[in-house]
Amino acid sequence: MSTFKAPKGTYDLTPPDSAKYLAVREALSAPLKNSGYGYIETPGFEDVALFSRGVGESTDIVSKEMYTLTTKGGSELALRPEGTASVLRAALEANLHKLGNLPVKLWYSGSYYRYERPQKGRYRHFSQVGAEAIGAEDPALDAELIILADQAYRTLGLQNFRILLNSLGDKECRPVYRDALQEFLRELDLDDDTRRRIDLNPLRVLDDKRPEVQKQLVGAPVLRDYLCDACKAYHEEVRDLLTAAGVVYEDDEKLVRGLDYYTRTTFEFVHDGLGSQSAVGGGGRYDGLSEMIGGPALPSVGWALGVDRTVLALEAEGIELELPSATSVFAVPLGEEARRVLFAKVTELRRVGVAADFAFGGRGLKGAMKSANRSGARFTVVAGERDLAEGVVQLKDMESGEQQAVALDALVAEVQQKLA
Structure with missing residues (x-):
């Protein structure tokens, strides 16, 4: 701290x-x-x-x-x-x-x-x-x-x-009203600070929220009449x-x-x-x-x-605003090669207007998935060495829990289509 x-x-x-x-x-x-x-x-x-x-x-x-x-x-x-x-x-x-x-x-x-x-x-x-x-x-x-x-x-x-x-x-x-109000206020039992206001700006006395002042203001001249x-x-x-x-x-x-x-x-x-x-x-x-x-x-x-x-x-009023999620896609790489590939994909997604984030700091799968959950992302993209060897990534829908293999080259288009 x-x-x-x-x-x-x-x-x-x-x-x-x-x-x-x-x-x-x-x-x-x-x-x-x-x-x-x-x-x-x-x-x-x-x-x-x-x-x-x-x-x-x-x-x-x-x-x-x-x-x-x-x-x-x-x-x-x-x-x-x-x-x-x-x-x-x-x-x-x-x-x-x-x-x-x-x-x-x-x-x-x-x-x-x-x-x-x-x-x-x-x-x-x-x-x-x-x-x-x-x-x-x-x-x-x-x-x-x-x-x-x-x-x-x-x-x-x-x-x-x-x-x-x-x-x-x-x-x-207003000056005519001001004179009438000053005349009324000068007759009241007010503290010195409030009395000073009578000369400077008597309308401000009407705005005084203290009950002892409000009680005395009953019957004060009303601006509407002037x-x-x-x-x-x-x-x-x-x-x-x-x-x-x-x-x-x-x-x-x-x-x-x-x-x-x-x-x-x-x-x-x-x-x-x-x-x-x-x-x-x-x-x-x-x-x-x-x-x-x-x-x-x-x-x-x-x-x-x-x-x-x-x-x-x-x-x-208990109103919860419907705020759009700050992140739509969260990328979780497993291994050094996947870090490079998925980081490039995150950049690509951002360039086409998809809100995307990345598991920084080289954490393991468990820690990275916790971060993905906390991000509020709709989809998580996970890839390890075996996935990359096959030219795919795993795309997980965080709402339904469904997961599918998507061709690496088709990932951006697939995400855009699902978010639309």
């Missing part, structure tokens, strides 16, 4: 479990690839100011959870705590918005970092698949993203998740489009999400089998973020879905 362990609050993905995570990533991104979203990858760290300006100084993410570092050259960097600000920065830097095809539709997959108290479903290093549609203000775009996430979860077989939906208004109507006509009409259209697509959602007037940049549509995917860390994904519209980070006005919408949380949701 190594002297070192994975840092606190992180995890390693190792076979065979890692195959499940890869399958989840694939399922979450598949509907996006099918809907005009192009892949984008950004660095694991960015300028600190990108997040403090974009995500918001008052958020827990920026004030408590960011991993920051100073480079030898004196630059202040942060490991990325979320994906949207980085993707928008990259799109602006590459002038993707000037190519005349708006919205710019992008998807990404990667690791994110937050210094949080580790618990099941909440890690300091976690994995997300995300999507952003940049440069268009259109309720159909908000609906599209929610529908695609719903589709992704359903293709995995998930059923016990709920979609929570709200509107946070815009720069016209929405301007334009925001009401926009939200109504998002709701109508979701209903027409057969996507079930719940209106949640307390849903604010933990980032300052959201406007209008905001949504969360929650799974009731995950305890306190019930959110498996979420997102919303962020029409002012581009200006906040020095770009032009680019109304945008996006989401991020947690890979780790989705895996936990699958486990909570």
